[in-house]
Amino acid sequence: xxxxxxxxxxxxMEKSCAHVDxxxxxxxxxxxxxxALNRVLAENGVEPDAVxxxxxxxxxxxxxxxxEVEALAAVGIDVEDMLDRLGKDSGESSGSRRxxxxxxxxxxxxxxxxxxxxxxLEEAKELGEKRITVDHVLLAVLGVSGPVADVLEDAxxxxxxxxxxxxxx
Numbered sequence: 509x510x511x512x513x514x515x516x517x518x519x520x521m522e523k524s525c526a527h528v529d530x531x532x533x534x535x536x537x538x539x540x541x542x543x544a545l546n547r548v549l550a551e552n553g554v555e556p557d558a559v560x561x562x563x564x565x566x567x568x569x570x571x572x573x574x575x576e577v578e579a580l581a582a583v584g585i586d587v588e589d590m591l592d593r594l595g596k597d598s599g600e601s602s603g604s605r606r607x608x609x610x611x612x613x614x615x616x617x618x619x620x621x622x623x624x625x626x627x628x629l630e631e632a633k634e635l636g637e638k639r640i641t642v643d644h645v646l647l648a649v650l651g652v653s654g655p656v657a658d659v660l661e662d663a664x665x666x667x668x669x670x671x672x673x674x675x676x677x
Contacts, residue, residue: 509628509640512536520615523567529618530656531563533625534649543642544673545665552664562659571655624648635674643674 515536520528537545538556549556569577569587577587617625627648632640650657650667660666 509642509645511540512642512645513625515539516621517614525615527616527618527621529621530624530649530652530654531567533621533645534563534656534660535560537642537646537649540642543646544670545642545646547673548665548669549663551669554663559659559663562662563656566655566659573655573658620652624652627651643670646670 512533513536516528516532519535520532523532525532537543538560540546546556549559566573568591572580572587580587624645625648628640628644631644631647631651632638635644637644646665647667647670650660650665650670
């Protein structure tokens with residue numbers, strides 16, 4: 509679990525974010541060499557890079573799902589075009605917003621990310637384990653409805669598939 513926490517910090521900094529959120533935890537999970545996530549993705553023929561790209565798209569859209577993009581397109585609103593225009597108008601530069609938190613250069617975790625990390629402890633307890641692993645963090649991420657869980661579910665990663673893999677180990 510330590511690798512996921514440290515990795516999520518590095519990823520949030522790399523992406524010039526002011527805090528660590530659930531998507532950063534998920535990026536870090538995708539980069540772990542162990543755990544059920546990559547086994548489930550491989551079983552479904554999905555590359556971790558494809559999931560990262562979907563997470564990037566989701567973050568760029570501010571959490572707007574593909575279904576919502578299609579619904580807006582049906583009424584004549586092109587979300588991608590709007591985002592492109594907003595990006596150009598705001599004079600965004602990738603490195604200009606980089607901030608570091610108070611504690612030795614660490615970024616703060618969002619409330620949702622903190623809740624997910626606490627939930628990972630509950631997941632470990634429910635499974636009768638004494639250590640929190642990357643799989644417990646994954647179960648916690650999947651346990652919160654929202655765009656990140658939606659991206660993972662679209663790739664075939666659900667609580668039931670992860671639990672099945674944990675039962676097989």
